[in-house]
Amino acid sequence: MKDLGFILGSWIVTIGGMATFAVAMFRRARRDATVVPPEERPWL
């Protein structure tokens, strides 16, 4: 496939971007959750 590097690169950026955002978000949330008891989380 011609230009495979650019095409694959665009998909790596797409999926990698979403994954990195999600991992960073969960890390921060997990750290904050250690000081917030479950009863103060209305979604649970």
Add this chain to the structure above:
Amino acid sequence: MTDSTAQKPREAARRDPVTGTRFTRVLGVACLAGLVWLFVFAFFVTPADVNQGESVRIMYAHVPGAWLAYLAFVVTAFSSAMYLWRRTRSLTWDRLAGASAEVGVLFMAISLVTGSLWGRITWGTFWTWDARLTTTAFLFITYVGYLAVRGLGGSHHQRARRSAVLALLAVLEIPLVHFSVVLWNSLHQEASVAGNTDVTMDGLMLFTLFLGVVVFTLSYVWLVLHRQRALHLRDLVDETGLDRALEARRAEAASS
């Protein structure tokens, strides 16, 4: 041999759902399955385009990314308006606005990078100061600025008020970006599907494009749900920190 007393809190922390619920777990699995399905269709099922060749495979990520960024910024503006309206004023709206803006910036960045890679193949350059590209970059920078403004000091309601006003102004840029290809002589193509009554795209390619929009929308909902709950936790941590500081100050004043 492991220390079982130290192991227990660690085990409990691992099982703590934090921002997750049964709904977000099901949605997360659907997003993952959808992304795999989209990737397979984009690479192995759809044909190469007559004009664009293989580079059309980038479009299945680029176009949904741009649309989702628009949607995210509109949700930010709507939530901000709901916060500013006295009858619905709640920090939940503010956190939804912030979460949606963050995810919108992510999708806008994806759209800019994938568009740039597509431009390198089709136009022979990563970047050109074309009307669509320039207005999109301007929109991206505006929302990065919006996120910076959210990070300034002050109470949660001060943060909510100032960022809500900014969000209502920033959303006005979206029509400018969308219609830039019509308003100015642009290198970027005009809308090929939305608002076009005579779509000449191959059925399978059109289906994959719509699949991309659906999968990205589900991913957006999943990310925003988690992010706004994470922001809720952050606000509670801030309040706890403030309460502790006030208690310490009062104790200090009482002892002196």
